[in-house]
Amino acid sequence: MEFERYDVTKDLVIIGAGMPGICAAIQAARLGLTVALINNRGYVGGNASAEIDVSVDGADGAQEFNLYAREGGILEEIRLENLHRNPQRNRYIWDAVLMDFLLKEKT
Numbered sequence: 620m621e622f623e624r625y626d627v628t629k630d631l632v633i634i635g636a637g638m639p640g641i642c643a644a645i646q647a648a649r650l651g652l653t654v655a656l657i658n659n660r661g662y663v664g665g666n667a668s669a670e671i672d673v674s675v676d677g678a679d680g681a682q683e684f685n686l687y688a689r690e691g692g693i694l695e696e697i698r699l700e701n702l703h704r705n706p707q708r709n710r711y712i713w714d715a716v717l718m719d720f721l722l723k724e725k726t
Contacts, residue, residue, distance in 0.1 A: 629655040637665025637673060639718060642693040648724035656721065664717045669710035696720075 630648050633640045644656045662668035667675045677695065688692035689695070697720055706710040 627655055629653045630653070632657065634665040635665065636660075636721075638667050638694065640665070641697075641721060645693050645720060645724055654724075663712055663721065664714060667713075668717075669714050672710055 624641045630652040631640070631644075632655045633644050633647075633655050636644075636656050640656060640658075641663060656663075660668070662669060662670045664675040675690075675698065696701045697716065700720070701713055701716045704716055
């Protein structure tokens with residue numbers, strides 16, 4: 620099988636569009652870098668995608684009754700947008716929220 624070859628010039632290349640890769644790509648784009656985010660799956664979000672369906676709620680300290688131990692930053696921005704656009708917590712809408720967050724950044 621032959622693969623098509625592309626020459627891409629970017630300031631930063633991130634391999635893996637799981638939550639760490641998504642947050643890194645968004646932050647790098649906000650800092651003015653051009654970013655290539657490479658993923659080998661049909662969904663972004665890694666384990667948090669609809670394909671695997673592991674929630675990012677583990678970033679919330681509420682399970683241990685510590686309401687102040689909540690992940691902030693870009694992940695919190697994404698979670699708040701998801702809460703607004705997806706109150707029924709549909710996994711496929713979550714994937715759309717993730718993709719929209721990536722596409723709205725200037726790379």
